[in-house]
Amino acid sequence: MTGTREKILDAAERLFGKHGVAATSLRRVTSEAGVNLAAIHYHFGSKQDLLDQVILRKAGPMNERRLKLLEEFEAETAPVPVSVEKIVVAFVLPMLLMDKTPDFSRFLGRVHAEGLIPEIAQRNFQPMFDRFLEALHRALPEMSTGELAWKIHFAIGALAHSLTSRPHLAGGNEPDSPLAIATRLVAFLSNGFRAPVTLEREIEVNP
């Protein structure tokens, strides 16, 4: 028997992820959760505070799993730096395989895509980001942290997008398990991270 607070968090996570935060009303959340509208303000105070709590409830554990995976990989290969692939796996997998349902993953993808990561969550993610940046810099010492930061940015975009939707193109109709998607994504991103940046010779084109 889960409490009211938990039911609200579950419903908010699901609806925010499915329709977006701005497009989801608190009335829909409480209706979906089967609780009274006022409960949301009693337990959280405001929509913004609810959003923060939905993030914080699972982001902490997720980031801990990321860091734990990374440290395990590092322990295995020390003193040799961990491979790019493994760093990407440690970053991507806990997000894609969180829980049995994809609710939280999709929710976080949405929040990222809508650019709403509040400062609260920012503070929660920053140490983890820094840690992965450092690991990447060890695996790819020839790249500046500025370049690597951009690549992480690209990777987050690809990850977030793959969490909220799937290709609406022609092609196979296989269901594509989360693990299969993760495998494709890891291969794609790892190779991306390894790409040399040739900034001195920029793209030449006449637009």
Add this chain to the structure above:
Amino acid sequence: MTGTREKILDAAERLFGKHGVAATSLRRVTSEAGVNLAAIHYHFGSKQDLLDQVILRKAGPMNERRLKLLEEFEAETAPVPVSVEKIVVAFVLPMLLMDKTPDFSRFLGRVHAEGLIPEIAQRNFQPMFDRFLEALHRALPEMSTGELAWKIHFAIGALAHSLTSRPHLAGGNEPDSPLAIATRLVAFLSNGFRAPVTLEREIEVNP
């Protein structure tokens, strides 16, 4: 002297891109455009129709530039297939360098991220997607179209995210011109597309 209709489209493009579609009211649009609230309904009918028109106004020309670039590259190298890099350049550059301002690009990134691409735009993008899928398949014949469709999906996510925000991480504070971003992105994505997918040996991990 631009007309009312044009002023509304410009303002909507800017605000939708900056704050998101759901979070932007028509009142803000008309206020920003310096026109009357009713004008928006006179010229477009509804918010959804306005959204469609904002997309359609520039998506057509943009996709034509994509296809034109691709065809030029193909003409240069025929009968050898075009390189992955050039295909990615043809796909990414017209989006990143559209207009002098990044308004439309950011808008499209948002719309993609919010998952709102309406069927109207879907029909507008589909032929272009198919054409690029085909070109990629020629450049990378060992990959199935299903795999390539997923990779395009990842690429769109990275592209959209890089259009709506930039890394909030430590590191350099250089302004990062659109062309510099494009160069990094092309390098990242091209290498990603070339990544072999080893689906038979999936990631092994105990979550």
Add this chain to the structure above:
DNA sequence: GTCTATAGGGGGATAGAC
């Protein structure tokens, strides 16, 4: 084509009984 005025609904938030 452009305005004012307003309908009509849904939104977040709160007060106060229980």
Add this chain to the structure above:
DNA sequence: GTCTATCCCCCTATAGAC
């Protein structure tokens, strides 16, 4: 802790004068 009732604002959309 949970409910009802309600405030008050902002929203989209429309009617109708000019």
